[in-house]
Every structure is written in C-alpha cells, then in structure tokens.
Amino acid sequence: MSKGEVVLLYFWVSPFAMRAKIALEEKGVEYEAREEDLLGTKSELLLSSNPIYKKVPVLLHNGKAVCESSIVVSYIDEAWPSPPLLPSCPYERSQARFWADFIDKKVFEGGNSIWRSKGEAQEVAIKEFIETLKLLEGVLGEKDFFGGDSFGFVDIIAIPLASWFYAYEQFGSFKVEEECPKFSAWMKRCMERETVAKVIPDLTKVYEFVCMMRKMYGFE
C-alpha cells in the first residue's frame, strides 16, 4: 500500500531510525530506505531536510520532511491510519504517549551510561537501568505487548532500543533475561514479528559498533 513517494533517511544502528522503519513496515507502506554515512559525511538531502538537528531518521513524504522519531511514528500512524498504532480512546492515547516519552527519557541514556562508565559508577548505572526495565515490566503487566493484544506505538518506540541491550550486557556483565524475565519475554515476542525481525540489525554487529564508539570517545 503506497500513497505517494516515501523516502526514509536512516543509519543502520540508529534505534530511532529503526522505529520509523518498523512503523512503515507495520503499515505496509512501500518506501525507499537511504542509508546515511553518519561517521563520514552527511548527505545534502539530510542537511537540507533536517537543518535544525541534522539527524536521522527523516521521513520524506512527497518531498516534505518529518523529523524526530516519535513524531515520525505518530505521523506514519496518522497518514496511514490502518492498522492503528495508538488506541482510539484519548485517555489510553495519553498513557501510551506518556510511556513512550518515559522510554525516550530513560532507556537509551541509561543503557549507554553502562558502557561509558566503570567500577562503582557502572554498577550504579546498571542498577538504575534494571530499575527502569522493572518499572516497564509493571506497565506491561500480563499483556503481550504495551499496546495490549496488538503490537503498537509504545512497542515500536521501545523495541529498537532493545537491540543495544546485548552490548550493555557484555560491558556490564549482566543479563536482562535474568534480571527482568518478563521484559525479556516481551523482547522475544516482538523480535518474532516479521516487521521487527526485518529491521533489527545483528546484535553482535551493534556490540561491535558500541566497542568502536567506546574507543572513539576514549571510554576504554
């Protein structure tokens, strides 16, 4: 199902770009994925379509640019309404947005603090990261997905971040499965979806990328 020309500027390891891809896949939208070389030179198209942040993802729909991953996912949901990613009830929608925002504020930064630190500071980072995941386990409850029976907005916001968890586990010597089994089960359930499996990169490659970033930023 396509409605005009859709181009997505992405970088293979960016969990933010993965969100946009998964949303497009869920909606069955045909799109052209153009990889940006974020370690090299950013393309003219990226710089002109996202002049303020110069970041991926950028969704170009008939030439018009949408930036910031959560906003891109909301846009995709509204431009291609079926199947809906957000619930129809305003209160449930506000709760979904709240948890997506919470995940945005806490998970990536929290996880990255693990490979950016050592010793006691790292132990604190791991503890806080696990507390965040446990809180999310409480939100998930007995549901299959954050969206309830269906994979939805919050699941799309969260699952790409989980592709970096293997790297965090390696650096922090802990396992999400042992600490947060429910969250781990949710991750597996998401990864079984074709739309997600298609988009999430090889976890070992993500780990290698993080190793390289660690060296580059002098965290070794």
Next chain:
Amino acid sequence: MAESIVLLGWWSSPFATRVRIALAEKGIKYECEEEDLKNKSSLLLKMNPVHKKIPVLIHNGKPICESLIIVQYIDEVWKDKSPLLPSDPYQRAQARFWADFVDKKIFHCGRKIILTKGEEQEAAKKELIECLKMLEGELGDKPYFGGENLGFIDVALLPYYSWFYAYEICGNFSIEADCPKLVAWGKRCMEKESVSNSLQEEHKVYDFISQLKNRFVIE
C-alpha cells in the same frame, strides 16, 4: 454529567501554564491546586509516581502527566472547541516538532542565562536568540503559530514569553531588538483573555528568579 477536572500546578511553572492556557482556550472549568514543591502533596505523589512533577491533570480521577501530552489530551477530549492541533497529519507533525523544539531548547538556554555569567552566559544568550529566530521563521507572517487562532506551538511557547523580561535583565540584552516579530506575537497573544489570565506577570517571574539566584549563590 458531573465532570471533575483538577490541575495540580505551581504558579511559576511554564509547563503548568501551558495547561492553563489550553483549558482557558477551550472554556473548560477546573479546580486548580497549587503544589508546594518543597513539600509535595500525597495526591501529587499518587497521581505522578514516576516523575513526581507538576503539571498533572486529573480528569474524573484519572491522571495525565507531562505538559504537552496533557495539552494533546485536552485537545482530543474537547475537540469541538478551539482546536489546537491542525487536522492535516503533516501540519500536526510540524506543530509537534516545533513544540518539541521549544521543550529541548528554550528552557535550558533560559536557565543558563539566569544562572551563569561570562562566556557561558554569552553562549546561552546567543543560542536563545538563534532559537527564537528559528521560531520567528516558523511563525512567518501568521498572527499566531496556529494561523488565525492559537495553536499547539503557541501554547508550548507562550509561558516563556513572561520569562523574557527576566532573561533580559539577567543577561543584560534585549530580546525585542533581535526578535521583534516574536515579541509582537507575544503582545498579540496577551490581548487574548485565555492568555493574559494564564500567564504569570513578568515582574513576579523576575522577583522569583532573583530569589532563586540568591539561593544558588549562597549555596
């Protein structure tokens, strides 16, 4: 149908002010509970256990947190009056983008102008003006960011308009000199009752900030 609408807020919070403006635009009657942020109420802690922050909107006993999420909720529930977000998906995405930009940039620049000196303050002033100029670009020739009426971006940015005076005094500069269009926009918005009744008075804001600064300096 009896409805219960309660806003947990704090007078000088720009985030709570956003919610006040949205409720006023929609003509919604509500109860306002002023929190003492040094001694948070058990209601606040119960309704926002995750962040323990204001604003919290409690609608028929159910809490909604985070100011822009609350504003969107208000817009969706009371959708028949004064829509704040456009109906077109692309325009909605743009409105959300710029409201998010305000969230990412204005508060932090402003805070630095108030709390720092010398080079750090100069850099913050420069960044604030750059950000406000970008917002002027988005405003263009429209009376409001929402077009002929107040919209989502207006609601997100307006609370900071009453902080401009404080930024100017602390940073010894004039925002109007560099961003006349934006200041004109602020004055235009103030002519609306929903805004003038909701925004804090700028001298009160400055007094509050002076006290804050003194506390920081002493500490």
